[in-house]
Amino acid sequence: MSRQEKQQDNVPQKISSSLLENLVYLRKQFDGSMDFIIRQFNIEGTKAALITIDNLIDKQTIAESILNPIRRAELSHLNGMEKMKEIRDNILTTVDQEQMVEFDTLLTKLMSGFAMLAIDGCDFMLSIGVQSFAYRSISEPSNEVVQRGSRESFVEPYVINISMIRRRMKTPKLKFERMQIQSESKTDVCLCYLRDKVSPQILKQLKNNISKIKLETVMASGYIAPFIERRGLFNGVGVSERPDTVCGKISEGRIAIIVDGTPNVLIVPHLFIENFQTFDDYATRPFFATFTRWLKVFAFFLSIFLPGFYVASGTFHPEFLPQVLLTKVVQAQAETPFSLMIECIMIHIIYEILREAGLRVPKPLGHAVSIVGGLVIGEAAVQSGLVGPPTLMVIALTAISSYVVPSLYEQTAILRLIFIIIGGTLGFWGITLGFCAILISLCSESIYKIPFSAPLSPFNLKSMRDVAIRASWKILRKDVEKIQNMPGSNVKKK
Structure with missing residues (x-):
């Protein structure tokens, strides 16, 4: 395929009101792939179709929450557009619904486990969340082993990892923000941070760095790490497979980057001294x-x-x-x-x-x-x-x-x-x-305008209570130091 043809394929196309044209376009995109499924049926005399990707959906949910309610509904007096709106507003009981008007966003949703409902005469499709796919169960961490603490580690689906963090930090100030890497794999990336702790300047710079990433595929968090850290021998981005460790970093104003498909979460900014700090340090005497x-x-x-x-x-x-x-x-x-x-x-x-x-x-x-x-x-x-x-x-x-x-x-x-x-x-x-x-x-070196060697250089005596020694929680609890307040930091204060 030529470069010009690739560019044409990447141009977002509006969904047509003709069901036949839409199905022809989708069949062309998947080119007979065995997991691409179109279930055509009639809704009171109007042609309709349910489009899914096999093995990414829950077929029982589709039958009970989509097809059966539609068949029982009285829609004979409505045209195609009116039927779609009635189904969307009053018939379907599923929570996760979204109106699709362009094929590029539709394809991304479709390959993420959503079902697409299309009706002839309607110029949009309805995205319905029916995801169900096999994934590794939550197990003990293989690298960050601790004597005391949780025995849970992150898994590959990022939605499961989000729930593990949310379960530990029950505050509405915890925010999850989804982004997508511009690549063939359309990999989802989720930024996790506390709104009252994070530095807006660091957050803006991180988003800008992620938005500039151009890769053919993103199969692991290590693919994007070089794009969000400074050059140097030592890593400016932390990596953890433990939800409790990530929650502790977030509470200090850091940002966690959850990449779909990998059980390791990235943490920025990451300082050199943190390599010598483990979860066990805070669970022992x-x-x-x-x-x-x-x-x-x-x-x-x-x-x-x-x-x-x-x-x-x-x-x-x-x-x-x-x-x-x-x-x-x-x-x-x-x-x-x-x-x-x-x-x-x-x-x-x-x-x-x-x-x-x-x-x-x-x-x-x-x-x-x-x-x-x-x-x-x-x-x-x-x-x-x-x-x-x-x-x-x-x-x-x-x-x-x-x-x-x-x-x-x-x-x-x-x-x-x-x-x-x-x-x-x-x-x-x-x-x-x-x-x-x-x-x-x-x-x-500095990482997001914070000295990589802080708080050793520039030296901060107050920070030594959690660097040179590990003080008691009775002392540490009094003032949790935010990462942007480190000595030598050029990050603007809120």
């Missing part, structure tokens, strides 16, 4: 939550810098290692054919290959891959003299540490490899410069 939060920060830096520090110490700065440890590293290095940097890079890449294989293979084989990779290959590599035991231990420790903050795993995997190379070529000076480059990048 403050002293333990503070301990685990600092543990996550330590594990994050360990997963990035430990291999580079190990390579730099063994290559350029042996004086930084204890004598006993230095002796073991030197002995292991003498028995292996590669340098420390090559050893670490090689083990790091092998580990990433095994991790990727464990994710992609069927679940029954996943444990086998982990056992073979972790035990057999690791032991064989040491016994054969390809790598030393200290190197294997360092990479294993950093790999485990990287899972303590799963939302930053992608960044830690790349940074770890970069600092291994820097440590093996430039030593501690290179690692120091690399660390400063990361700090400068974090402190110079």
Whole structure:
């Protein structure tokens, strides 16, 4: 199909008063697709049709709430237009009804599970909500596992996710606003926010960014994330599969983006420090939550810098290692054919290959891959003299540490490899410069005019009660800080 023909197909066409013309146009659009169904019948001498997409509708609802009431009605004295208005206003008992006058909106509704009632002599169709389709039941979160809290996670249909949020926040100030991505898939996107908490400036900018998205298809929330965040190594858009987590973010003035067809909800704006905050932090005792939060920060830096520090110490700065440890590293290095940097890079890449294989293979084989990779290959590599035991231990420790903050795993995997190379070529000076480059990048970035590094930079002492420590709810409840009020924010106040 030529570009000109595609443009012609995309031009909205008005629905005709001729039933035959409308049906011919719709049949042409679907080109004999097996799930496209037209049920033609007569209403007191007037031709009519019910148009549906199979497997997206509830056939029992159609029979009981649409066809049976129409057949029992006395409409013989009315023309086509009058019959449609009488059916719409007085006969049908369904709640979700809408008048369709253009084919582009009609097709979108039709493929979303709505039934279309068409009557000869009427220049519009009636969209009737009869959706019913198979979807995965609500289950426990697979990634954001908590010890205390809800065991519910989002599912693929966005209408179910909306109900899960509404059930937790019973306030009329909670608003859901539907948008649609301009793509072949016509994917629905729902913005969720509290009207009295959200910043109008951030909301307007977000809507503008979403409206500019031009993609052929949108199959997941990850498709639109690059269009609504700033460029950088670290994510400026949060992701969650937990309704309670999303509700907590919304209460701080953030906006949740629910994409139809994906169980992960996007949250904007998202700050760097939020990667170290989990739902369990707010459901456990403050002293333990503070301990685990600092543990996550330590594990994050360990997963990035430990291999580079190990390579730099063994290559350029042996004086930084204890004598006993230095002796073991030197002995292991003498028995292996590669340098420390090559050893670490090689083990790091092998580990990433095994991790990727464990994710992609069927679940029954996943444990086998982990056992073979972790035990057999690791032991064989040491016994054969390809790598030393200290190197294997360092990479294993950093790999485990990287899972303590799963939302930053992608960044830690790349940074770890970069600092291994820097440590093996430039030593501690290179690692120091690399660390400063990361700090400068974090402190110079902003997301929707809010500093990405807030409230650490610019520093805000008041915010430390939920950053450096996790204060008691008796303290936190007094003043819930809105995201637009963060220090350094250029967002206009209401």
